[in-house]
Amino acid sequence: MTTSTLLVFQNPLLPKPTRPAHSSIAGVQKGAASACIVCARSQDDDYHATIKALNSKGRFPRKSLGQHYMLNSEINDQLAAAAAVQEGDIVLEIGPGTGSLTNVLLNAGATVLAIEKDQHMVGLVRERFASIDQLKVLQEDFVKCHIRSHMLSLFERRKSSSGFAKVVANIPFNISTDVIKQLLPMGDIFSEVVLLLQEETALRLVEPSLRTSEYRPINIFVNFYSV
Numbered sequence: 001m002t003t004s005t006l007l008v009f010q011n012p013l014l015p016k017p018t019r020p021a022h023s024s025i026a027g028v029q030k031g032a033a034s035a036c037i038v039c040a041r042s043q044d045d046d047y048h049a050t051i052k053a054l055n056s057k058g059r060f061p062r063k064s065l066g067q068h069y070m071l072n073s074e075i076n077d078q079l080a081a082a083a084a085v086q087e088g089d090i091v092l093e094i095g096p097g098t099g100s101l102t103n104v105l106l107n108a109g110a111t112v113l114a115i116e117k118d119q120h121m122v123g124l125v126r127e128r129f130a131s132i133d134q135l136k137v138l139q140e141d142f143v144k145c146h147i148r149s150h151m152l153s154l155f156e157r158r159k160s161s162s163g164f165a166k167v168v169a170n171i172p173f174n175i176s177t178d179v180i181k182q183l184l185p186m187g188d189i190f191s192e193v194v195l196l197l198q199e200e201t202a203l204r205l206v207e208p209s210l211r212t213s214e215y216r217p218i219n220i221f222v223n224f225y226s227v
């Protein structure tokens with residue numbers, strides 16, 4: 001079983017958001033003061049909506065697209081709570097898949113921009129939320145898309161209550177480094193970046209010290225954008 005972990009980047013130039021009391025942020029990790037890790041061990045549960053949505057379209061998860069769908073609704077709640085998503089927020093979601101996390105974000109009152117590479121999942125999530133105008137789904141490869149211009153045009157149409165947007169996403173593991181490289185320099189756009197990652201990836205990003213063989217260019221990058 002893969003163990004996943006929430007990685008939270010807070011914009012170091014902004015005040016910390018007030019999180020609900022039950023939110024289980026574990027604490028700040030050494031080496032990246034604005035990044036912290038929250039354990040999110042996923043158990044099998046009885047949340048069948050994702051399976052049903054996939055079956056209804058005859059779709060099976062594609063490994064090449066990192067399609068590990070979230071079957072535990074509590075983890076989606078934890079992701080939204082870690083970013084303190086609330087009414088009036090603008091949230092970027094990378095890879096909405098069947099829309100289980102999207103649903104939590106919309107229910108919290110956020111306006112959501114979802115970027116999904118797989119055209120079948122784009123169709124599925126658009127259909128699922130057809131009547132909701134707080135959601136925009138774009139069929140694009142996040143790694144190649146110009147996220148800054150998408151966010152700026154969304155800001156023109158919707159006023160965010162804080163003046164910033166948040167990122168909340170269960171991302172495909174194979175693009176995690178690319179996602180972090182794109183998002184961390186955008187401190188003028190995002191106040192928090194909350195990502196569900198494989199535990200070992202998250203630890204590799206925030207823990208290794210300079211003297212270990214694990215230390216890679218991405219660690220220098222993460223440290224640079226952390227206070």
Ligand SMILES: C[S@@+](CC[C@H](N)C(=O)[O-])C[C@H]1O[C@@H](n2cnc3c(N)ncnc32)[C@H](O)[C@@H]1O
Nearest residue numbers: 065068069070095096097116117118141142170
């Ligand atoms: C780990 S799944 C998460 C799905 C959903 N958010 C959930 O929690 O169940 C990752 C999603 O990202 C999509 N995806 C994969 N590569 C992508 C890329 N380069 N850009 C945007 N979406 C991508 C996949 O099709 C899939 O829907």
